[in-house]
Amino acid sequence: MQRKLSNWKCATLSLAGRKVLIQSVTAFIPAYTMQTTLLPKTICDAIDRLNRDFLWGSxxxxxxxxxxxxxxxxxERKYGGLGLRSAWDxxxxxxxKLGWRLFKGDKALWCRxxxxxxxxxxNLLHARAQPNSSFIWRGILRCGSILQQGIRWRIGTGEGVKFWSDNWGGNVPLINTMDVSPSDPLLLVADVISPDGTWDLDSSMDxxxxxxxxxxxxQEQKHSSDAPRDSWLWIWKLQCAERIRMFVWLLARGRVLTNSVRFTRHMTASPTCPRSAFFTLEINPWIKTFSTPFRQNMHAGAHKYRPQDLCAKILQQTQYSMIAMSPESSIRSQQPRWISWIPPEAGWVKLNSDGSYNAADNSAGAGGWIRNSLGDWISGFSVNVGxxxxxxxxxxxxxxxxRLCHSLGLSRVVAEMDSLMAVRFILENRKPDNLSAAILLDIKDLMLKFEACLLQHTLREGNAAADFLASLGHSSPPGLRIWDSPPSGVRLILTGDQLGACFLRF
Structure with a gap:
């Protein structure tokens, strides 16, 4: 790493450029060794020290x-950092991750x-190191507490999972979050699931x-007392160059190297402004008065500059940024095309479904509708997922x-959704490693109950009605709601689909 860093010229790179190099290059140099070996912390600290010195230009x-x-x-950025990775962490x-593969019974040779x-x-969580244990095994056991913290039960029927004492819904068992003892300590997850498969209480999924x-x-364990602040995230959403985002981040941190900061670091003899000796040069008046080139000239002794030159430079840079960030300036590789809802063949019905997520209140909804080959409404639904x-x-x-199609006695179904990831997970039989496994198994079992069932992907423009019904799920009470007739907001979409309305997608 030291040889790699020495070949790069720090003086020609901005702070943003050095950060990108650390993220994309130096962070991956020790990754190969780290995948199988828990390095001594002193080595990890030395790696961090090299990255730290390079980041600041030393x-x-x-x-x-x-x-x-x-x-x-x-x-992490939500905690006000840059998101660079600590070598030790x-x-x-x-x-x-090695311990996780052992825990779930991976069939790889090294696992066996x-x-x-x-x-x-x-059980891996109950294993202990022996005097002749290998270095890899000792490292896995040392990270066992992290593995135990991250393990969640995969909820199927819920008959084998204890509601209070098993870690299935959060970072810790629910009993650890209570000040009083539960009335039924042996309560199972299956006991709080209604017959239609929905929860009788709010839950979360990982x-x-x-x-x-x-x-x-x-990182969450280290920042358990610090709540994530959205006030930091806006910096990284700015439509500007990365070096400007980095400057704004330093400004928000109060770490811009103003004259008062230089004085506290014993880099100058006086904290006052060289142009207005009566005032200490803090960040606010500094940012209003000087740009980087003029600030550098002043510290170098060049006190003369024309204000109109600074204004012209600011206007020029603003115009460049507006041109670079405008949608018209981007290069589009795809040709525009027309998207519409396509009815199924005679004797078939089409199911359009969609999901919706609201980040403001962390809630999700789902919905969909069923139509015949003429585009006529058969039924619809919306559900508050939680x-x-x-x-x-x-x-x-x-x-x-x-489920709705099966309950209506429909035998030939074309299921359509705009989530390409979900379609691929089902059609390619991907093995899920998360709590979506139970739902995926339900879907595959339901598809086998039909005489014929096809699953295909569509774009969002061809799934507008399902998107509307999914949005209704946010405001619906918990559980499933069946729509025997189309809601008022869907009727216009239904008519447009029957008439062959098309939408242009770029």
Missing amino acids: VSGVRKPHLVSWDIIYS NNQAFVT VMQTKYLCGR GSFTVKAAYQLI ATTIFIAELWGLREGL
Whole structure:
């Protein structure tokens, strides 16, 4: 890593450029070794030190000021950091993934060797290191607490999962979040599920156990007392160059190297403004007065500049940014095409389903409708899914739609949805590693109950009515609502589809 960093010229790179190089290059140099070995923490600290020095432009013999602490820099953006990865935490995430593969019984050769040599049929979470244990095995056991924190029960029928004492719905068992003892400590998850498969109470769902998920889990443990702040995220959503975002981030952190900051770091003899000696140069008047080139000229001793030159430079850079960020300036590789709802063949019905997610209140809904070959309404539905992900909401909508088709006695169904990921998961028989497995199994079982059932993908423009019904699920009470006739907001879409209305997609 040191040889790689020495070949790059820090002086010619901005702070944003150095950050990108760390994220895309140096962070992956030790990744191969980290995948199988828990490195000593001193080595990981040395890796972080090299990245830290390079980020702030320090080279051998010349140390630049480090404006923000490394603990903040490798925090996630929602906590006010840059999202760079700590080498030690990243190494733990890799080794935790090895433990996860052992825990779920992976059939790889190395897993079978480890299971035979060390586990002997025991649970990984209860295993202990032996005097002759390998370095890899010791690393897996050392990261066992992270694995245990991230494990969730996969809820099927819920008959084997204890509602209070098993970790199935959050970061800890529910009993650990209560000040009083539950009235029924042996309550099962199956006892709080209604006959139609929906929850009798609010719940949350998590994703698969990946290296990224393990790293985020480690970060959440470190920032358990810090609530994520949306006030940091707006910086990274700005439509501007990355170096400008980095400057705004430093500004929000109060770490711009103004004269008062330079004075506290013993880099100058006076904290006052060189142009207005009566005032201390803080960030607010500094940002209103000077741009970077003029600030550099002033510190170098060039006190003369024309204000009109600064204004012209600002206007020019603004025009460049507006042109670069405008939609008309982007290069489009796809040709525009017309999208419409296509009716099924005679003797078939078409089910259109969709999911909807509202980030404001972390709620999800699903909906869909069924029509015949003439485009006539047969039935529709909307459902309030609760707190979950958009992927689960999409699958939920498809499952409820297939259930509705089966209850109506329909035998030949074309199921259509605008989630390409969900379609691929079902058609390609991908093995899910998250809590969507139970819903995916339900969908596959339902598809086998029809004489013929086809699943295909459509674009959002051809799925407008299902999208409207999914949005209704947000305001609906918990559970499923059947629409025997189309709601008022769907009738116009229904008429347009029957007339062959098309929408242009670029």
